[in-house]
Amino acid sequence: MSQIFRKHIEEITPITDSEFEYVMSHFTRKKLKKHQFLVQSGEYVKNDHFVLNGLLKAYYANDEGKEHILQFAMEDWWVTDYQAYFKKVEANVYIDCLEDCEVLCLSLQNRDKLCADLQKIEHFFRVKSNFGYVALQRRILSLLDQDAKGRYEELVSLYPSLLQRVPKTVLASYLGVSRETLSRLS
Amino acid sequence: MSQIFRKHIEEITPITDSEFEYVMSHFTRKKLKKHQFLVQSGEYVKNDHFVLNGLLKAYYANDEGKEHILQFAMEDWWVTDYQAYFKKVEANVYIDCLEDCEVLCLSLQNRDKLCADLQKIEHFFRVKSNFGYVALQRRILSLLDQDAKGRYEELVSLYPSLLQRVPKTVLASYLGVSRETLSRLS
């Protein structure tokens, strides 16, 4: 099972058996059922999470109770409230399991320790973060440049499996349109 | 002048004189006049850029000739087309000087070399990238949750100097609204 994780690291940097074992010793494993929360707004956020299987949504709920999805997370993805995690402030998002999930948890302390001990791991996280930054820029461009239909098509072409796994209502709140508008597209 | 840059690094990690000198030897300095381009769509992007002074905009121009600003960059900020830079593909944005500028240029090769040689620097870039990721998430949330007025107020409260330095037309294309709509706010 954690071979998934090893493969994930080795897409960026090779790693020996003993190094991998050392890395793994800094993670804890956690199982969650559908509808359980990994993070709740107002809490402090101890861990970053690598998704072994399942699907989650990270969303912000505004004063009127409207939800805006910041990111999905499925197999191979990382998810937490990064603002809260890195800056040690209270979370302002919820992270909710859309399916039963299994994740690997990494505290900030252990992350920093791993990065200090193994430059490979610091390199890994640097490269990951760079790619994440690029992905967010693409999403911003999509929000600025495309209409609802264009954004929807971009999303399903990037992540076709989402269409099978989540209700359209949820996609709408990722795309920034009402569910009625999304329903009327095409 | 490069003291600005040293201070910038030391906000993340302390660094010795000789280390700093070594780091600096991997950068080149470049001056640009207002209206000059640092990056143009279609080119390959050799360098990331640290802004010593001046102000730039990085924008995407779509088929209808509409501009969407991906980011501004002023003193202390980094800017390039990160997708093009990291993935070695052609740029799809323009980066344009809104004022006379002076920047420090870092090629990907030199960046990787510095990171490999000095773990401090790899750490620096990891932390920077993490913070950048958080900032982009905040902007996405702003685009999803706030209306034009809310986004405008958030922008001017975060970067009040922008208001003095760039025409409102340009702010509008950062915020994702027409200049007429922005003009009608308040």
Place this chain on the structure above:
DNA sequence: CGCGCGATTGAGTAATTTCAAATCTAGTGG
């Protein structure tokens, strides 16, 4: 003075939202 750029204003149009109701679907318990 007059040019050019940016900001503003007006009017009509297009897109999206909201609210409401109807329909569809999958899962549950009898």
Place this chain on the structure above:
DNA sequence: CCACTAGATTTGAAATTACTCAATCGCGCG
């Protein structure tokens, strides 16, 4: 197997918001 229910999706119609296109205004500078 069927009826029922909750959630999801669709549809309609009115209201809102933002956009486009066009004209005007204001100001700094050669």
